[in-house]
Amino acid sequence: MTFRAPVRDLALALRTAGHPSLVGQAFPELDEDTVAAVLEAAGAFVESELAPLNRKGDQVGARFENGVVSAAPGFAAAYQAFVAGGWNSLSADPEHGGQGLTKAMELAVFEMVHASNMAFGLCPMLTQGAIEALDLHGTERQKRLVLPKLVSGEWTGTMNLTEPQAGSDLAAVTTRAEPDGEGGYRLHGQKIFITWGDHDAADNICHLVLARLPDAPPGVKGISLFLATKRLVEDDGSLGIANDLRAGSIEHKLGIHGSPTCVMLFEGAKAELVGEVNNGIAHMFVMMNAARLQVGVQGVAIAERAFQQALAFSQERRQGRAAWSADGSIYGHPDVRRTLLLMKAKIEAARAICLTTGVCADLARLAPSEAERTTARQRQELLTPIAKAWSTDVGVEVASQGVQVHGGMGFIEETGAAQHYRDARIAPIYEGTNGIQAIDLVGRKIPMEGGGVMDALCAEMHATVADLAATPGLEAVGARLDAGIAALERATDWLLQNKGPNALTAATPYLKLAGDVIGGWMLARQALATAAGSDDWSRSKSALARLYAGQVLAQAPGLADGVMDGAGDLESVTAHALGG
Structure with missing residues (x-):
């Protein structure tokens, strides 16, 4: 199927993440029209140059012959076009040949790159991390001779x-x-x-x-x-x-x-x-942390690609008696539509988490005061393991649901749905497995400032509840979000009082709880930002927030209970017992 870059959705995610204020403070020469133009141009490039190579890259792949590694067919030429277009140098320092744009914009562009061709996008993604590492820690010689070549993409x-x-x-x-x-x-x-x-x-x-x-x-x-x-x-x-x-x-x-x-x-x-x-x-952790956020973006990207294919298939496939489609397409079946809308809602929640983390990274460098930079850095550190792990879990889940929407056709390689599922599966493993991200969250990030960094985020989320309550059609979202925040606060307090195996056992369910609630908050903000719109796209943002609130946020209190169950029987159950 044809991939369409989600430019309008990306622009909304940047806007609600606070990107416009960042542009106004640190990038006065960069206005929203320029941001939109960059996203549009990037979308056009990936649609025409990278997306058509994705299937061939999966079928043929890279080659190793006589000790020589060759990229998949068309990839080398596409990489040269990528470099010539300046897409490798978006956020790098102009001192080294970069364009000096925001990290958040770079992430938005790279989401489109990964969605169009994830295997291709891994190459410039790793280069971005090398740029950051050498920029901070490289010698004068390395910055003079090597860094500009990495920035340019040569x-x-x-x-x-x-x-x-x-x-x-x-x-x-x-x-x-x-x-x-x-x-x-x-x-x-x-x-x-x-x-x-x-x-x-x-x-x-x-x-x-x-x-x-x-x-x-x-x-x-x-x-x-x-x-x-x-x-x-x-x-x-x-x-x-x-x-x-x-x-x-x-x-x-x-x-x-x-x-x-x-x-x-x-x-x-x-x-x-x-x-x-x-x-x-x-x-190396300079490079690792950059890669962790980029891998989170990969999760969003592969989910977007899988969703688009599943949506297109659902509109073409005729099967049974559909309640909501006169032509009999399976898009008219209530459960299929619920599945697709929940896929879309989770994609937009994950995208918002990743781009918000990117804005925090920019503010941590560029905010006008030391206090603001510290606050932004702490928020970035808190969100990074969630962005990496929660978003890549969403990528696998959405890609799996994409196969499910296809039914038996999804299990057949010819449709291409299986490729997205296979490609998505590496992302929860990359750059520190998601279990390691969860341990980092509960062991290092939640205790920051005695829990104050998460407390500040929860307070900001609570403030949104009042806005939702005052907006027709979003009152129920506010109620679900309020309950979800309370569940997250309850679980956070428990973790701050529990260490050792109890905390380690709770780490993964806690990260899921945090991602679910924070993602719901960000969807709610998008719904508020588009509430006055009368077009289908604007109205869909409120619908997605309501669905997410009912299907995901409603589960938050139960997740919090699971977090607080602790290690339980885990230590006493032997491998022999599990083996029967």
């Missing part, structure tokens, strides 16, 4: 963390970095699951690699961050000979076949230190 970036014995536990990393006697280092080791670790779409690939120096202390405190390029970079910026690193193979995956996921072998590769010795985890 070169791409990767993130090398995982090893066969070291997945989420980075303390187990064993890749070695040995001083070469000339001020540089030589890397020895193997990294796995490296997204776009090798390809033929750009002139050079810049690998950010976690490794240990010979005298490093054990654990995460002994890991440093290094830059190793596929081809060496001379002091004048020209490309030298090939470095001593290579792809050993590419993975055969459930989905995202167009993205080459490589086993990378570092065989004495020349490298430069990035940042401080033995502080690599902190430096």
Whole structure:
């Protein structure tokens, strides 16, 4: 089916996330007309250049032949068009060749990129993280010779963390970095699951690699961050000979076949230190946190793509006696329509969470006062694990429902619905599994300021309830939201008083509760923002908020009860018992 970029929905999400005030404060030369023009142009690009390659990327995929990795058919040319259009440099600092736009705008554009072709979007997504890491921690040489090439997109970036014995536990990393006697280092080791670790779409690939120096202390405190390029970079910026690193193979995956996921072998590769010795985890987390928010956007994107396909199919498929369609299309069946509208509501809630987090990231850098920057940074930190985990769970759920709407046709590869489900499944695993995000939320983010950061968010949500109560047609949304906030506050208070296994067991259901309630609040804000509109699109926002309130927010009190059940029998139940 033809993908249509959801430009109007994205513009609404940016507006209700506070983007206009950000533009007015920190980007006086950037007006809403320019924002709209950028979104429209990005939508046109992805529809024409990237979406048509998505199916071929899934069917043919990246190739590994005679030690050489080739991108899926058409991807290299599309990447060059992407770079030529300036889409790689949206939020980068103009000092390094960037356009200096907002991070939130970049996220909105990248949602369209990922929705049109998720496997393609992973390449520039990782490059954005490399840009942020080098901008903050790179040496003068790296900023002068490497950073501008990453910003322009002439070169791409990767993130090398995982090893066969070291997945989420980075303390187990064993890749070695040995001083070469000339001020540089030589890397020895193997990294796995490296997204776009090798390809033929750009002139050079810049690998950010976690490794240990010979005298490093054990654990995460002994890991440093290094830059190793596929081809060496001379002091004048020209490309030298090939470095001593290579792809050993590419993975055969459930989905995202167009993205080459490589086993990378570092065989004495020349490298430069990035940042401080033995502080690599902190430096890499700049890249990780950027990727976590981007992966949340991926969840929204793949859900949008799956929804659009399911909606189109429902309008074409004739089956049974439909209550609400004269032509017999299954869109007229009440349960099918409920499913589709709930899919759409969750997409818009997840989109709003991600873009609001992006606005907070911008304000954390650019707000006029230190107090405002601190408040924005804390809100960003609180929302990031929710944006990553809740949104990617929505991506899998919506893609699964998309298959369901297709019925048996969805289980057949020819329709394409199955690809979205397969592609979506990696996102809850990427960049710290969703369980890790939940642990981060309850272990680090909720306790910030003694729970004050979440308290402030709940207070802001409560203020919206009064506006809903005063708006005809949205009173019930206000009542459901009020009850949902109360449930979230109750669960938060319990978590602040409980540590250890109780808190860890509650982490995932708590994150779901938080995402459900915050997402409902953001849908309510969109409904309020469009309440005066008389067109179908405007009226649909109130309908989506009402449906979400009845189907999702209504479950919040029960979720809170589940959070407070704690560890219960979990410790005492043995694996032997589970195995029968």
